[in-house]
Amino acid sequence: xxxxxxxxxxxxxxxxxxxxxxxxxxxxxxxxxxxxxxxxxxxxxxxxxxxxxxxxxxxxxxxxxxxxxxxxxxxxxxxxxxxxxxxxxxxxxxxxxxxxxxxxxxxxxxxxxxxxxxxxxxxxxxxxxxxxxxxxxxxxxxxxxxxxxxxxxxxxxxxxxxxxxxxxxxxxxxxxxxxxxxxxxxxxxxxxxxxxxxxxxxxxxxxxxxxxxxxxxxxxxxxxxxxxxxxxxxxxxxxxxxxxxxxxxxxxxxxxxxxxxxxxxxxxxxxxxxxxxxxxxxxxxxxxxxxxxxxxxxxxxxxxxxxxxxxxxxxxxxxxxxxxxx
Amino acid sequence: xxxxxxxxxxxxxxxxxxxxxxxxxxxxxxxxxxxxxxxxxxxxxxxxxxxxxxxxxxxxxxxxxxxxxxxxxxxxxxxxxxxxxxxxxxxxxxxxxxxxxxxxxxxxxxxxxxxxxxxxxxxxxxxxxxxxxxxxxxxxxxxxxxxxxxxxxxxxxxxxxxxxxxxxxxxxxxxxxxxxxxxxxxxxxxxxxxxxxxxxxxxxxxxxxxxxxxxxxxxxxxxxxxxxxxxxxxxxxxxxxxxxxxxxxxxxxxxxxxxxxxxxxxxxxxxxxxxxxxxxxxxxxxxxxxxxxxx
Numbered sequence: 001x002x003x004x005x006x007x008x009x010x011x012x013x014x015x016x017x018x019x020x021x022x023x024x025x026x027x028x029x030x031x032x033x034x035x036x037x038x039x040x041x042x043x044x045x046x047x048x049x050x051x052x053x054x055x056x057x058x059x060x061x062x063x064x065x066x067x068x069x070x071x072x073x074x075x076x077x078x079x080x081x082x083x084x085x086x087x088x089x090x091x092x093x094x095x096x097x098x099x100x101x102x103x104x105x106x107x108x109x110x111x112x113x114x115x116x117x118x119x120x121x122x123x124x125x126x127x128x129x130x131x132x133x134x135x136x137x138x139x140x141x142x143x144x145x146x147x148x149x150x151x152x153x154x155x156x157x158x159x160x161x162x163x164x165x166x167x168x169x170x171x172x173x174x175x176x177x178x179x180x181x182x183x184x185x186x187x188x189x190x191x192x193x194x195x196x197x198x199x200x201x202x203x204x205x206x207x208x209x210x211x212x213x214x215x216x217x218x219x220x221x222x223x224x225x226x227x228x229x230x231x232x233x234x235x236x237x238x239x240x241x242x243x244x245x246x247x248x249x250x251x252x253x254x255x256x257x258x259x260x261x262x263x264x265x266x267x268x269x270x271x272x273x274x275x276x277x278x279x280x281x282x283x284x285x286x287x288x289x290x291x292x293x294x295x296x297x298x299x300x301x302x303x304x305x306x307x308x309x310x311x312x313x314x315x316x317x318x319x320x321x322x323x324x325x326x
Numbered sequence: 327x328x329x330x331x332x333x334x335x336x337x338x339x340x341x342x343x344x345x346x347x348x349x350x351x352x353x354x355x356x357x358x359x360x361x362x363x364x365x366x367x368x369x370x371x372x373x374x375x376x377x378x379x380x381x382x383x384x385x386x387x388x389x390x391x392x393x394x395x396x397x398x399x400x401x402x403x404x405x406x407x408x409x410x411x412x413x414x415x416x417x418x419x420x421x422x423x424x425x426x427x428x429x430x431x432x433x434x435x436x437x438x439x440x441x442x443x444x445x446x447x448x449x450x451x452x453x454x455x456x457x458x459x460x461x462x463x464x465x466x467x468x469x470x471x472x473x474x475x476x477x478x479x480x481x482x483x484x485x486x487x488x489x490x491x492x493x494x495x496x497x498x499x500x501x502x503x504x505x506x507x508x509x510x511x512x513x514x515x516x517x518x519x520x521x522x523x524x525x526x527x528x529x530x531x532x533x534x535x536x537x538x539x540x541x542x543x544x545x546x547x548x549x550x551x552x553x554x555x556x557x558x559x560x561x562x563x564x565x566x567x568x569x570x571x572x573x574x575x576x577x578x579x580x581x582x583x584x585x586x587x588x589x590x591x592x593x594x595x596x597x598x599x600x601x602x603x604x605x606x607x608x609x610x611x612x613x614x615x616x617x618x619x620x621x
Contacts, residue, residue, distance in 0.1 A: 043567070051555065051556070052391065052581070055389075055555075055556040058558050059389070059390055059391060069557070069558060070557070070558045071554040072554065072555060072556040072557075073552070073555050073556075074577070202579070203580065203582065204579065204580055204587075221582075223582040227584060228582075294391055295391050296582050296583070
């Protein structure tokens with residue numbers, strides 16, 4: 001019963017918001033208090049990390065707004081922004097914030113957008129389950145390990161007490177936002193990463209790699225670690241304030257820094273003129289915390305969602321311009 | 327000299343040659359087993375992983391973040407749309423091309439060039455067709471990432487194979503049949519349409535179905551021309567967005583939860599069954615044809 005009340009409450013909140021918007025927006029074709037009267041098409045593309053959250057939202061949204069056709073693609077954050085800034089998609093999923101050159105591409109094409117943070121993910125550093133030595137790394141060692149032409153070939157190069165076994169590195173491929181975030185955070189902006197690691201766009205391949213190699217070291221999203229805790233060990237990160245291991249708490253409260261990262265959706269201003277997109281985004285912000293947890297991420301703090309909703313409301317009631325695409 | 331020449335071949339180094347033959351028999355058997363064993367291992371692992379997830383609602387449910395109620399209904403229907411449209415486009419164009427090349431074209435330099443080109447096109451990697459489709463159908467003809475753009479791309483992909491197999495079927499029609507029709511004053515088109523095509527049809531259909539089943543399993547070109555990873559709806563027009571079985575399988579296989587690996591395996595089983603069904607139809611057509619044809 002409680003879940004019914006929760007759902008009902010949430011649903012009416014979304015409807016109330018949408019109805020309120022419909023009154024003020026020019027495209028007020030619907031004043032019904034019912035998502036099922038909506039029609040149209042919503043196209044989403046972008047990060048394969050954020051994709052599952054948007055898919056979960058689409059799944060729940062479709063249950064109520066059955067005449068709205070939602071499609072979610074997973075071209076990667078970079079590939080998705082190309083389409084988004086060409087005006088091909090309505091909702092862009094991003095596992096990092098938009099880059100300057102992408103913002104410029106959007107501006108050049110006249111695509112303005114709103115940015116909403118929808119969840120948190122903790123990039124998790126992992127080693128083989130039999131590796132009990134490497135339990136914590138400081139940021140300097142992590143940088144040393146992954147930088148271009150890295151001198152670190154064995155564990156002993158990172159810590160004299162560790163064995164002199166060669167390290168086998170695994171990481172996401174270069175088209176993923178996860179890769180971009182990791183490089184920027186660990187190595188610094190404009191830095192290059194070493195080339196002798198095994199890349200894969202499929203995180204399960206990375207899991208397999210690390211799980212079957214005693215001297216492997218890899219990184220990927222927290223969800224893939226949680227599902228494979230039996231065959232992997234997570235390595236804590238020491239950013240100067242002691243070793244912090246990734247967990248739902250440390251990721252959400254930001255102590256698992258700097259590898260806990262926000263996940264975003266970007267919504268085109270032009271698309272937000274359409275009632276079905278307004279309803280979808282309102283629904284998204286309302287459900288994001290719960291559904292993100294369902295698919296293995298960590299909900300953002302409540303005030304983040306509150307700020308998201310305010311941003312949407314302000315924009316739709318004509319209060320604010322969308323993020324100027326400068 | 328004469329010794330060598332008169333020595334019977336069968337006894338020169340007989341034992342050595344026999345040993346070599348026996349050794350080769352084992353090597354050949356091993357070579358054969360590599361493929362068979364790999365296939366069996368693949369099937370066993372897929373079936374053991376996927377069988378628990380096979381159910382009726384796998385076929386009739388929409389995809390879901392909850393593994394126990396996830397299904398591949400839109401992917402199944404999307405695949406049907408794509409292969410049906412592919413067949414509707416590739417079949418007439420392929421058969422007409424084959425009729426032209428076999429029954430009309432003069433055997434000269436031009437037909438040689440066309441022939442070589444078709445044979446080469448059959449070997450072009452499928453992702454190249456995807457890029458072609460993206461440029462021509464999605465962007466230039468502005469069809470967008472629609473089911474028709476996907477089907478047209480697939481039609482281009484299977485066309486060379488359809489043409490080649492149709493030509494073989496047409497070539498298998500005995501020329502006495504043509505001569506008889508010509509003798510009665512039939513035109514070239516009448517001979518082709520009234521006599522050659524009906525006789526060759528089962529063979530042509532076999533080729534078409536086999537190439538369609540190739541299209542069913544293709545993923546690379548459809549990723550390029552924009553089959554979505556997830557849709558909440560079924561295609562309802564030629565310009566609809568869509569997804570297909572291989573995309574759904576890929577989408578599930580990259581999920582973190584182990585349950586989805588099982589679902590991916592179950593999806594592979596569904597795809598394999600569909601392929602077997604199509605191939606069975608092709609075999610049935612062929613056997614029917616060989617029973618009926620008498621001349």
